[in-house]
Amino acid sequence: MTRLKKTPSRSVSIEDVARLSGVSITTVSRVINKFPSVKEKNRQKVLAAVKQLKFEPSVFAQRLASGKSNIVALVIPRYEGVFYSFYVLELIRGIGTLCEALKLDLLLHLTDACSSLNLKGVGGIIFADLIGNRRQLEDALSAGIPAMVINNFVDDLQVSCIAVDNQGGATNAVNYLISLGHKKIAHITGDLVTQAAAARLEGYKKALEKNNIQLRPQYIFKTDYSRGQARSAAEKLFKMEEPPSAVFVASDAMALEVMNVAAELGKNIPRDLSIVGFDDNPSGLYGQVALTTVRQPLIKMAEEGVKELERFMNSRAPAKIKKVFLPTELVIRESCRNV
């Protein structure tokens, strides 16, 4: 642990500022906290002293005295595979950038499900996904700490959440393929331990059902979101006696891998296979044929999550709980064709 103050040169405190500017400590505090009641002249004196002394208030003292915290903890379950996904980084990026702007301290917790978080001192918590770590969420809730869940719809707990409408997105994607005349539509799932992947599978099924297309179990390939498993799935798919004419893939990264396999097998996209991905990962634009995909508003989800949490943190009364689904958008590019 580092000593914050060196023994000889104590760092400047609010008292030094008060002395230099000739007002009381309280007044300095008021200026710092932007109380409107301070006389302009004093404000100026204090501000000048602050600048001259390069004073920065001690956050610890502030938090101790006020009982307030502007620390936001972001909890990411460290399950196998999260770290090879497009979305975690997008989420971190979105949350990190907004916290930076809002002057919130972002505490990153990569937890496994069983460890318990040190909740004391954090002002609010954002749970990114919920994979085996519901207990951590329940702990936070029962400790009365403002909490938010993103990328996961939680309907059985009193907590705000903001998730992507994965099922709707998947349904749209498959409906689109159907509208193009496809009947033999496969699906390469993500890791079904995640809510998102499960919902996409559900959406796929719904779309087929609504259109009276019989579901063929052999057209569903379960994976863990990895490129490796996407590759095996694609290889099997192309080898089927009755191969599908289209496939809806649960992530762009996997969809790209399917395209690679196709290229290696001498298949043409979209002539031999129409493909729709999910994510709107920029990588999808770079291939020879641009990938049609479902855009999910990750950055928006991250930002809304932070804003909503901040609302909680600032409201004296327990804020109203909101559970929202963010819509997706089908981005039609070149990887599908009419049949």
Place this chain on the structure above:
Amino acid sequence: MTRLKKTPSRSVSIEDVARLSGVSITTVSRVINKFPSVKEKNRQKVLAAVKQLKFEPSVFAQRLASGKSNIVALVIPRYEGVFYSFYVLELIRGIGTLCEALKLDLLLHLTDACSSLNLKGVGGIIFADLIGNRRQLEDALSAGIPAMVINNFVDDLQVSCIAVDNQGGATNAVNYLISLGHKKIAHITGDLVTQAAAARLEGYKKALEKNNIQLRPQYIFKTDYSRGQARSAAEKLFKMEEPPSAVFVASDAMALEVMNVAAELGKNIPRDLSIVGFDDNPSGLYGQVALTTVRQPLIKMAEEGVKELERFMNSRAPAKIKKVFLPTELVIRESCRNV
């Protein structure tokens, strides 16, 4: 800002524990901080009370009173493109996981170069890369805050750093190609604003020079690490009147894109082109032909960085500065052939 304590039920403090266990506050504090001098019997009483009351010390009070902080700030420059790289996520993962284990609070700062960090209260800072934000580092240093730089070798500042031997890695890669008989070796660079990409280019040049192979400027393709630019580079490369027989690519992601382009053009890897990447990104394993690459110890770099920083934070005396290069490892797989 959230109130940490509800008005009615004050959270349990050290005083409650002292009262319940019948000793002084001081003794409780000693037990918490594992002072050896407490009588075993008292220790037990205190520990029992702590458990019964579910007491957790307030980190703010601790920090305020002791002047110590176990907060580690991770500063990542938010420059265009970092967030599409393999390495940032690896770094976050490595650092996050270790901090979790070491009970250090990880504060994530995605900064732009010009904003100044709120350094007050952090116990130590890790700078991941240094891109336009040297001033932030200098500020930290002159504020006397323990700091570390990772993924960037800094030789003109009194600061410990731990970087990957990118130049050596690149040289090895190119030497390997040369040993296979290649003379016409191209290089697709990364974003030369990063030290890593610049060093890899340097290593490429060194290897050619040492082997008396004349450098051909038209064989060097500058990119920003994006797949898009890798694609254009690859397309140009294949169209050259005298195309190279091998290419050293500054990242695996880009190398994979080169392979995609090759497949689309009906070229075979490694028959028509030998490829070496950089990163040992797991994606490199999934293609039809596994990518030969240079493995860089990202997780190790992250972990060493945290450990080194902790050493700083714990030593009263200014710790000795270390500047280290971590070696890379050439991972030979299937994407290169003899000529």
Place this chain on the structure above:
DNA sequence: CTGAAAGCGCTAACAA
């Protein structure tokens, strides 16, 4: 080995 007392730097009533 233990405890009393003095802060750490700031905020928040309450007066003035």
Place this chain on the structure above:
DNA sequence: TTGTTAGCGCTTTCAG
């Protein structure tokens, strides 16, 4: 509009 006075919850001399 401003200042006085208590703390916030813990650590740390310094006596005992």
